[in-house]
Amino acid sequence: MPAWGQTPFGRIAVGRTEEIYHVGTFKAALAEFVSVLILVFAGEGSGMAFNKLTDDGSTTPAGVIMAALAHGFALFVGVAVSANISGGHVNPAVTFGAFIGGNITLFRLIAYWIGQLLGATVACLLLKFSTHGLTTSAFAVSSGVSVWNAFVFEIVMTFGLVYTVYATAIDPNKGNVGILAPLSIGLVLAANILAGGAFDGASMNPAVSFGPALVSWDWKNHWVYWAGPLIGGGIAGIVYESVFISRTHDPLISSSEI
Template sequence: MRETPTSGRRGCLPLCSCESIMAAFKGIWTKPFWRAVSGEFLATLIFVLLSLGSTINWASGTENPPPADLVLISLCFGLSIATMVQCFSHISGGHINPAVTAAMVVTQKLSLAKGLFYIVAQCLGAIVGAGVLLLVTPSAVRGGLGITAVNSRISVGHALVVELLITFELIFTIFATCDPKRSDLKGSAGLAIGIAVVIGHLFAIPYTGASMNPARSFGPAVVTWSWESHWVYWVGPILGGILAAALYEYLYCPDPELKRRCKEMFIKDASGKYKEVECAGNHHVGEADDIVIKPGSSSDAEKDEKKESFQDSSGDGLSSV
């Protein structure tokens, strides 16, 4: 049956809506995108499995079990995250933490669509990692399986502040050590990030268990189904991460081009009106799916991702995974 002009107009609305959605999520139809998402899943799985394993007290069944070794736990968390960042930074950026991903989205270094997929992958990886640890650990020594809990001597509000501060310290370290604008960077960024995690744990384990990472708390909470004050381990780290990223990126070390454009926003023309600032071409306001957490300029992996994305958009159609 032939389509009338009226029916054609009616059918345009769903089509336009579909095209808008496809445009917003066009980056998810590429192999590099899913490679990055799967990298976040695997990195978080390994990190949670190894790190939570350090909290298992194998002497808990004895008559006088020793207390948890805070130094051992702190070093295991820090060295694990440093290793995973070193292994996966060129694949996905090595976030391994929803607070890091949220900070990257807020500072426009990562698209919202990619950020959402990253957080889902991180949470799923944490659940699988905690589940594997549950399966391989004898029930007599599992204890709380490394769940994060607020110390009964402090209030939930104080716990929120502690999580905010230690995550602030971590995210600020990430932005400072992975800033491509700096020419004085030497050594390993992954190791610096790992040390920041160690410091946060050494300080905050007695207070809150030192999450610094919503996915790290989410995994064992799902496996053990323990949700007491769990919201603290999402709100605190994400707020701390966003605050640290915003202060570093827009106050302490702003991009020169962004700073110039911000100044131009407050300059009036001859007619007394404020000038209209053109934002096109500024990577801070455009798509930034290729920006990853590591020092230096774009890597070969980033260039390949850009090239493949361009080929997908200019060829016969979008590539399938």
């Protein structure tokens, strides 16, 4: 049986106080801000554009395909452009999964979440301004689908997303697979939207849900889009760290980074 410190929970760390003021923390949070802004502007914007072109047809099969492509492509870019700065989380659930696995500190998690939520909010404000006040529609549970159905959907889909992040980006033994991380992460997001988009919009990302909800001030069932992804991301972090990763050193921020 592994010692407590060798388990994911045993490696959770608050971080050092110097980390709060370190320029690297600010740069990483800023990178997350930009990447989430790219994701939400493209993803939410594609839905708004499709509604305008088809008279509110975003919930049709073509609308779901459009959402999957837009979000998948945008996440691919968002991860790629921030991977070398922040790790390319682009998602509070991914950040939480990395934290639960002991890969980032609590201070970093808070900084990332602030950047991610601000990025989503600014993206929606820009969309609202650019489209002369069109609504940035909040994620919603579809008719005939219970809130608990949506909750389970978000857990399962986010588990798959964060598991993919671990396997292709976080795992220290990933080797050449890491080159494919942005593409793999974008593809699993697109695939999950095709699977769950008709049921609850398939968020898998609290920031992506938060921005539209804040700007449109529509909070109905919003908790689902936080609780589901955070639980799914946390489970993925625990499972991958416990079963598949063999570490010989502490991967948290080294002294050279502070």
